[in-house]
Each structure stands twice: as C-alpha cells, then as structure tokens.
Amino acid sequence: MLFGAIEAGGTKFVCAVSDKELNILERVSIPTTVPEETMAEVFAFFDKHDVVSIGVGSFGPIDVNKKSKTYGYVTTTPKKGWTNYNFLGALKERYDIPVAWTTDVNAAAYGELKKGAAVGKDSCLYLTVGTGIGGGVVIDGKIINGYGHPEVGHIIVKRHPEDTYEGTCPFHKDCLEGVAAGPSLEKRYGVKGHELEPTHKAWEIEAYYLAQAIMNYTLVLSPEMIIFGGGVMKQQQLFPLMRESYTKQVNGYVATPELEDYIVPCALGDNAGITGCLLLAMEEI
Structure with a gap:
C-alpha cells in the first residue's frame, strides 16, 4: 500500500511516495510557477504510482472550511496564477482517492508531533x-x-x-x-x-x-x-x-x-x- 504527499510551497512543490512505514520510495522537487505547469509535473509524478491517498500541505492562505463553496482553494495569495485556484478540485478530478487538505505549516506541526x-x-x-x-x-x-x-x-x-x-x-x-x-x-x-x-x-x-x-x-x-x-x-x-x-x-x-x-x-x-x-x-x- 502506497501513500502520496505534496508539500506545496510558494517556491517549490515537494512530492513523495512512501509505504506505511514512512519509507520514502521516490521524491521530487518541482518549481512553483503557474498552476498549469506545476500541476502537470505533479500529475506526471503521481501517475507513475498507485497511491491509495494523498496528503497535501499547501502555501496559503487556503480554504480549509469544509462547509465553504471554495473549500480546497488557494485563496488570496500574491503568488501569480494561484489566486482562487481550486487545488483540491484539480487533484480530485485526476485521482479518485481520498485527499487530506491542510496548510504546509499545519502539516509540519503534525509531523513534528508524531515523528519529531x-x-x-x-x-x-x-x-x-x-x-x-x-x-x-x-x-x-x-x-x-x-x-x-x-x-x-x-x-x-x-x-x-x-x-x-x-x-x-x-x-x-x-x-x-x-x-x-x-x-x-x-x-x-x-x-x-x-x-x-x-x-x-x-x-x-x-x-x-x-x-x-x-x-x-x-x-x-x-x-x-x-x-x-x-x-x-x-x-x-x-x-x-x-x-x-x-x-x-x-x-x-x-x-x-x-x-x-x-x-x-x-x-x-x-x-x-x-x-x-x-x-x-x-x-x-
């Protein structure tokens, strides 16, 4: 069973795949340009792996309110091309698997609590x-x-x-x-x-x-x-x-x-x- 991760930063995206013991099997770094370019490389990476779920920690601000119409969006970022981008929607459209969605710093806090x-x-x-x-x-x-x-x-x-x-x-x-x-x-x-x-x-x-x-x-x-x-x-x-x-x-x-x-x-x-x-x-x- 394989799991995917995307640490989406304003400068670079880090994508990884691991087994259930957190052994990372492959990892790539992708420049954060515009969504069309960056996400194409993200998809190319995960298309090679049969992951059962993906965890995303994204730069923000992002919408994490599941009751909101824009849940899963990057919202008021100054990063060119990413304002009001439906990040989670793009992943869900490509992969019919569960996706965890939070901020990059929330993900880091969780990592430090569990393994750091x-x-x-x-x-x-x-x-x-x-x-x-x-x-x-x-x-x-x-x-x-x-x-x-x-x-x-x-x-x-x-x-x-x-x-x-x-x-x-x-x-x-x-x-x-x-x-x-x-x-x-x-x-x-x-x-x-x-x-x-x-x-x-x-x-x-x-x-x-x-x-x-x-x-x-x-x-x-x-x-x-x-x-x-x-x-x-x-x-x-x-x-x-x-x-x-x-x-x-x-x-x-x-x-x-x-x-x-x-x-x-x-x-x-x-x-x-x-x-x-x-x-x-x-x-x-």
Missing part, C-alpha cells in the same frame, strides 16, 4: 520564520482549524524600544511577520540575516519579537511545546536569546515546561512538512 521534536506529547505549535512567518497548531493530537486556519504569524506585537522600522507586511505593516520575517532583517540592515554577525543587535531585537509571540501563544493556547523552523531559525543564537526575553516578558505569570524543552528547534528539519503530509494521507483512509 514533540513525540509523546498531545499538543504543539510549529512556527516557521523565513520569507514570511506562519504557524500550525495541534491540540489533543488534532490540527486546529475553525472557520479558517490559524494565521499566527500576523499577530500584533509591541515595538522594541530601539526599533523604528515600519514593517514589511503589505496588509499590516508591523505585525509579527512584518517586523521579524527574513525580509525585515534585510530591509533594516541592508544585508540578508545570515550575513549578520551572531552578536549583532539585530538578533536581540528579533528574539524580543519572537519571545513576545511565544508569550501570546502560551497565554492563548498553552501548548506543551513551541517548535521553530525556517531559514531565520538556523541562527542558533536566537534560542537562548528568545528564552531569556520570554522569561522577562512573561514575568513569572504562567508556568511552562523548562524553557530548553519548551522553546525548541524542529527535529525533522526540511522533512517536517512532507512527513506530516504522509501521516495525514494515511489517516485519510
């Missing part, structure tokens, strides 16, 4: 910090959706006292994504984040915003673990800085696990999303 950093726990929040900021939430072993899916990267945060940058988010300017995603570092300092020295003031400011977000997520969701992925979080000096800033900001108000076990890097790395998609494909049947 949060194994043995019932809840976690996964946050990716890169070109943008997005997050997925799993509570009681289930991905959290409501009318839509959480957009935890766009919460409003207080300004760092030394930060005057207006923010990069085209919708909200200085929301969390606007002040802490990768492009904000480049706009402030004129170089990409990985070119800054580990001791640069930028990382203290970055940690302040991320720690503030952690406090908000803790107060609202109280997950057992908060897991970070994405390109910005490859700066390992951020983790002690975030823990220190979180301690100051929460000021003893709520209890959490030891911070070294609460604020952690992802364990599956770039495989978190595809692992989650495969697990969701298995559960779909």
